[in-house]
Each structure stands twice: as structure tokens, then as C-alpha cells.
Amino acid sequence: xxxxxxxxPTEVCFGKDSIDKLAEYINKxxxxxxxLAYGGGSxxxxxxxxxxxxxxxxxxxxxxxxxxxxxxxxxxxxxxGVKIIREHELDFILAAGGGSVIDACKGMAAGAVYDGDPxxxxxxxAKLTGTPLxxxxxxxxxxxxxxxxxxxxxxxxKTERKLPFRHELLRPKFxxxxxxxxxxxxxxxxxxxxxxxxxxxxxxYFSPTDGAFLSDRLSExxxxxxxxxxxxxMADPENYEARANILWAGTLALxxxxxxxxxxxxxxxxIEHEVSAIYDISHGAGLAILFPNWMRFALxxxxxxxxxxxxxxxxxxxxxxxxxxxxxxxGIDRTTEFFKSLNMPLTLTEAGIDGSRFDEMAEKAVAFxxxxxxxxxxxxxxxxILIMSL
Amino acid sequence: xxxxxxxxPTEVCFGKDSIDKLAEYINKxxxxxxxLAYGGGSxxxxxxxxxxxxxxxxxxxxxxxxxxxxxxxxxxxxxxGVKIIREHELDFILAAGGGSVIDACKGMAAGAVYDGDPxxxxxxxAKLTGTPLxxxxxxxxxxxxxxxxxxxxxxxxKTERKLPFRHELLRPKFxxxxxxxxxxxxxxxxxxxxxxxxxxxxxxYFSPTDGAFLSDRLSExxxxxxxxxxxxxMADPENYEARANILWAGTLALxxxxxxxxxxxxxxxxIEHEVSAIYDISHGAGLAILFPNWMRFALxxxxxxxxxxxxxxxxxxxxxxxxxxxxxxxGIDRTTEFFKSLNMPLTLTEAGIDGSRFDEMAEKAVAFxxxxxxxxxxxxxxxxILIMSL
Numbered sequence: 014x015x016x017x018x019x020x021x022p023t024e025v026c027f028g029k030d031s032i033d034k035l036a037e038y039i040n041k042x043x044x045x046x047x048x049l050a051y052g053g054g055s056x057x058x059x060x061x062x063x064x065x066x067x068x069x070x071x072x073x074x075x076x077x078x079x080x081x082x083x084x085x086x087x088x089x090x091x092x093x094g095v096k097i098i099r100e101h102e103l104d105f106i107l108a109a110g111g112g113s114v115i116d117a118c119k120g121m122a123a124g125a126v127y128d129g130d131p132x133x134x135x136x137x138x139a140k141l142t143g144t145p146l147x148x149x150x151x152x153x154x155x156x157x158x159x160x161x162x163x164x165x166x167x168x169x170x171k172t173e174r175k176l177p178f179r180h181e182l183l184r185p186k187f188x189x190x191x192x193x194x195x196x197x198x199x200x201x202x203x204x205x206x207x208x209x210x211x212x213x214x215x216x217x218y219f220s221p222t223d224g225a226f227l228s229d230r231l232s233e234x235x236x237x238x239x240x241x242x243x244x245x246x247m248a249d250p251e252n253y254e255a256r257a258n259i260l261w262a263g264t265l266a267l268x269x270x271x272x273x274x275x276x277x278x279x280x281x282x283x284i285e286h287e288v289s290a291i292y293d294i295s296h297g298a299g300l301a302i303l304f305p306n307w308m309r310f311a312l313x314x315x316x317x318x319x320x321x322x323x324x325x326x327x328x329x330x331x332x333x334x335x336x337x338x339x340x341x342x343x344g345i346d347r348t349t350e351f352f353k354s355l356n357m358p359l360t361l362t363e364a365g366i367d368g369s370r371f372d373e374m375a376e377k378a379v380a381f382x383x384x385x386x387x388x389x390x391x392x393x394x395x396x397x398i399l400i401m402s403l
Numbered sequence: 404x405x406x407x408x409x410x411x412p413t414e415v416c417f418g419k420d421s422i423d424k425l426a427e428y429i430n431k432x433x434x435x436x437x438x439l440a441y442g443g444g445s446x447x448x449x450x451x452x453x454x455x456x457x458x459x460x461x462x463x464x465x466x467x468x469x470x471x472x473x474x475x476x477x478x479x480x481x482x483x484g485v486k487i488i489r490e491h492e493l494d495f496i497l498a499a500g501g502g503s504v505i506d507a508c509k510g511m512a513a514g515a516v517y518d519g520d521p522x523x524x525x526x527x528x529a530k531l532t533g534t535p536l537x538x539x540x541x542x543x544x545x546x547x548x549x550x551x552x553x554x555x556x557x558x559x560x561k562t563e564r565k566l567p568f569r570h571e572l573l574r575p576k577f578x579x580x581x582x583x584x585x586x587x588x589x590x591x592x593x594x595x596x597x598x599x600x601x602x603x604x605x606x607x608y609f610s611p612t613d614g615a616f617l618s619d620r621l622s623e624x625x626x627x628x629x630x631x632x633x634x635x636x637m638a639d640p641e642n643y644e645a646r647a648n649i650l651w652a653g654t655l656a657l658x659x660x661x662x663x664x665x666x667x668x669x670x671x672x673x674i675e676h677e678v679s680a681i682y683d684i685s686h687g688a689g690l691a692i693l694f695p696n697w698m699r700f701a702l703x704x705x706x707x708x709x710x711x712x713x714x715x716x717x718x719x720x721x722x723x724x725x726x727x728x729x730x731x732x733x734g735i736d737r738t739t740e741f742f743k744s745l746n747m748p749l750t751l752t753e754a755g756i757d758g759s760r761f762d763e764m765a766e767k768a769v770a771f772x773x774x775x776x777x778x779x780x781x782x783x784x785x786x787x788i789l790i791m792s793l
Contacts, residue, residue, distance in 0.1 A: 014643075015418065016417060016419060016420075017418060020413075020415070021412075022412050024410045025410070026408050027408065027663065028404075028406025028664075226628055226631060227624065227625065227628040227651050227652055227655070230623075230624030231624045234623065238620055254613075254614040254616075257614070257664070258404065258615075258616050265617070274651070
């Protein structure tokens, strides 16, 4: 078990009608002039936009809007947001949406206190030195974990890059999580969100660190919850209990509580970022394709015990009369079946992606060095996983 | 799943040599003139006192000391602390110890900004209105959870009361958790701490709330960790991995992460407080006696499924060919056996306590109303549990 520090200052307000406290939270963090940022308009259709603006108006809170932030958000949205913030001297960013909107808002929060181009942070050409603008979140999708964590992942369509930027000061000040706000999420995006949550846990669970027993059991708790409720939420999108548990699982999967005391991996996410930087594929779908293949690639004599633990504790695979490898493969196959049951694509081919740009993707994936820690991946390893995923 | 808010601002610094950051943390929270509070002197014997004072001296931090805070801390210690704080105009409290020291320090933190007697807070005669003094913690015992939570439990020897006082502002600012600092904890106190951790989880796990699936799985993760490492830590007190996992389990067992979305019970704790308010028994030993009996008392047709869940998920009890009650009893019996394996007393008689004051204890236990939520307990129910525990 490794040393760690824990600090989870984001105030989470969870449950039905929790948006009623929105003005109170904005006030607590001194929001006077707000940027209200959102995506393609689903919050207008499902009425969340009206709820938010009614609260802002009723409380006399000045706001400007930035809409149309795309999935795999582009740096151009971040630049647009910074421009509006400067033009209207805004002092608070309210992100209403899922991971893409939140991540773009974090980029704006940092960009607003930086003279250069915010893309510099993602390129690791600039470090955050000032205090970023405070960000509050109204979450509308169970997936990202970005609502309470320190990361932001943004794409650059022009250079076909998708890069992370992390800083403790990027954590949102508050996050409003109402399971009912996820009722209208379409089946495909619900499924992609579920895969994303599972993938976040995988990146922390499959670790070279021994002896972080409690963190591993917590990871299993999150995975079992997602697996337990996935059929219910796919069959009945307005099942409150299922939506609530999956929403909370999404937050805990990536607020660091599963990471304490461990090294993490994140190789598969880095590979997926190269895929979705070039092709129009949702992050969750990309992960559904890549993760089982990463597992098959990573499985060897050394890593086998961890996969056996996964198979037994998460999927309830019996080890009776089987070799470790058989048990491990059974868990990996169950993972594939689970993603299939969610109607996720299982191959890149199925998602309309061929191998023509694999070399370029693999090259970019290792641009900052080898990937992963559970299994170190060089360029050729990344290539092999991509080929396995065809 | 019920609505909830989450805020875990305490900064935890976990791991070997994490005390090296002490001055940095004190500085971060503007500690200039410090009250260093501790217990009966074990920190002097094991060298932790020297480490702390060396850091304070090296950094020119002014401090005064309050020692000899007893287990089941008495309100007189809290009053003494407030007096020293006022006399020397101290602005920060550093609690070096386990739950008793931390709880007493929280009482001082509130008492320092209140004109009346700090016992008023525990009697619910006064409400905290000012901002209490900041508290930092050097934890030396895996048990309490008080290092990151909002509660303080203090006794009054004169009136034979032991009462809780809770306030969000009582959460410590930081907590230094070094597993090595728990190496010298004697076997009896290590065992009592393990029982205390299990009991904290029980109070949250056995809940009338349906559908807080994830919180229940997280509770099981903590219980499984404690059960897994208890034999190792009893056999080898300097087993870092075991000490680390149990220490971290103790914090997560009572920082609210297991409570979110649920009603909690706390009846058994309230009963135990009446026992240890009168008799000289450690909190953990009292809980080891009372909890299995509470379980047997609480088990009925309605509550049986929850006990079955406990037996299967925590103890791996097989349900094959058994009735629900049989499975439930097996889990309860395993609990008793576990406490027995830790050499904890299993009856009040064994702990030198007879039934002569049961009526008075039961009366006091329900002084603020019926106890519990999983199973509501009136005075006669408390009496019955006490008699079962003889």
C-alpha cells in the first residue's frame, strides 16, 4: 500500500430535486456573474435548462450562455468560453451536462486566468499558476466522474489530438446529482456511460501495487453495483433506484477513493483517446471495444492472479477444477458479454474504423512515454491491441 | 436511496513518515499558537511525542500541552483544554492520539468560542454558533473515525453520562495517518479498535433504507478488509500492510462514505455509551458484548433478509438447504466467533458488570427518545438486550 493524500472538497448534493439548492451553492462560492455552459440542447428538451434559468432569474444572478459543446469537446469551445468570460467579466462557470461539458468548463476555468492559449495546458506547455474560476456542475449523465475530480480531457480537431490536463484546483466546487436528470439519456449513451464507469474502475483495479486490499474491495463494490443495475436501467430508464446507484457509482469510480494507496494504469484510456481523436466514436464505445482486448493482451503468468481475483470477486466465477488462466479468461469473456448486452460495439470494424491509421495512433499514444503500470505498453504493444480490436 | 449531501474536506495524509508534512499542514491552516493534546503518555514511550515536538520546535511553532486525556474522555479534560487555550490565546489544537483525544479536542474547539460550559453542547442545551478552533490530528489508533468526521463523544463522570455532540464544523482540518504509529498499540486495544470499526459499519449497514445498494457493497468492502487482516495484525503487530488496511478501514468506516443515501441505526452505540459511562470498560469491548445480542434481538421475519445478505456477503455463508433464519444466525455466530478470536469479552459478566444498574442505563439510553431505525428500541427493548448480554 503506497502513501497517499486525500482531499475531496467538492460538495455533492445528491438526489431528487437537489437542484433546489442551486442558488444557495452558487452564493456559497461567490458566483455573481455566471457562464452557463451546456451541450447540444438535450437540457432544453428535457426541461433542465428551464429549471436552471428559472433559479438564476429568480435569484437575480446575471448569466451568459455557451451552448453546443460537443462530445469529445474541442478546444475551440474552451476558447469560446474564455472569450465570453473575459468579455462579460464573469466570475463563475456553471457546467450543465456530462463529462464533455464539465471538462470543457474546467479548461475555461484555467484558461480565464492565463494569457496564452488554453490548449497549452493540455500540451503540457503551460502550468496553471493562478486560481482558476470556480466551477459548479449540474450533472446529466452517469459516466465521467469529472463532477468531483481534478481532470479535464479536451480534443483538438485540427491536430487530431485528445489530451488530459489535471490540477487539484480544477475540482468543481459543487455538483448537483439528481438521478431523475438522467432519465432521458438515450439507451446508447446510458450504455456508453456504464462502460465508461467500468473502465474507470479497471484502470485503478488492475494495478501493480500489492496490498491495497481495501481499495480493491471498494472497486469491486462499484463494479458489482454497475453490473447489478445495468439491466434494470436499460429496461426501464426511469427506474430511480437503478439510475441513482449508477450515478453515484460513476462519481465514486473517479473521485480517487478507489485509487488511494495504489499505482493506476490508464493505458487503455490513452489508446482510446487516440481513436476518438480521429474517429467519431463515443468514449464509452471505444472503451467497450478496447478494454477486453487490453485484458487479453495484459494477461500473462505474472498478471494472472489479479484477473483471477477479478473473475471470482466481480463475476462470481467458480475456480473449481480450472486453471488460473481459464478462470481469468472466463472473467474477461464475461466482461465482453456484459458490454454486448448493452449493445455496445465489440470491434473497431463494427464501429466503422479500419486499420489504416493504427501506426499514427500508436505513435501518438506513446508521445509522452510508455503507457500503463500494470502492464507497460510501448508503441508495438499498442499496435497489437489495436489489431486485436479490429 | 435517500437524498444526501457529501463534503469531506479533511485533508488526509496517509502512510509511512507522513508526519514529515506536519508543519506544512499546520501552516496551511494558520496554526501559530498550538495546544498539543494527548493521552496517558503512550506517545512519549513510542517516540511520537518527540517527533511532534521536534517538528514544532524546528519550525518555531509556539505550543502548550494538555496531557492525560483518558479513554472515554471526561468533560473535565475539555474544560481544562479550554482554560489553557484562553490563558495562552492559542489558535489551533493538535490532537495526538485515538478517538478519546480527538473527541475531547473537538469539544475544546467548540468550547473555546462559547462563553458557557462546553458540556452544554453535549446536553443539547447550547448550539455551536461561532467558528470553532481548527483541529489537526496525529492518529495513533485504528478505531474511531473521528479523525475525519463531525462527531465528538464525551463523558461526565460526575453525572455518569456519555453523550455525543455533532457539527459539520467539528471536522478536523487535517489528519496524519501513519500505520507505523499504530505498531505499539497493545493487543487488547488493537482488538477493541477492530470491534469498534466493525460496529461503526454495522450501525450503517443494518438500515431500514432499501436500494442503497452501492453503500451496502462499500460497507461489505470495509468489513471484509477488517476480517481479512485481523489475524495478521494480532499475530504480527508490525505488519505494515495489515496495520495500513485496518487504519484506512477505520477512517472510511466513519467518514460518512458508507452512510450516503441511507438511514443509520446507532442504537447499540447508545446502549454501550450507558454501560461505559458507569463502568470502566473500553468502548470496543462493550460493543463486542452488545452487538451480537442486538443482532439476535433485531432478527425477525422483516429484518431477516438483511442478516442473510450480511451472512452471505461478509462471511461467505452458504445458503444451500438452509432457512433464512439459519443463514442469518450463522452470520451472527460468525460475528461472535470473530470477536472471541480477538480475545474480546463476550458477556457483561465476563467484564465484571452485573445487572444491578440495568434499569437506570435503559432509562438514560432512551432519554432523548427511542433508539435506532433498523429496529426501534424502547426502554424495555434496551433492558432485554442488556439482560441477553449478561
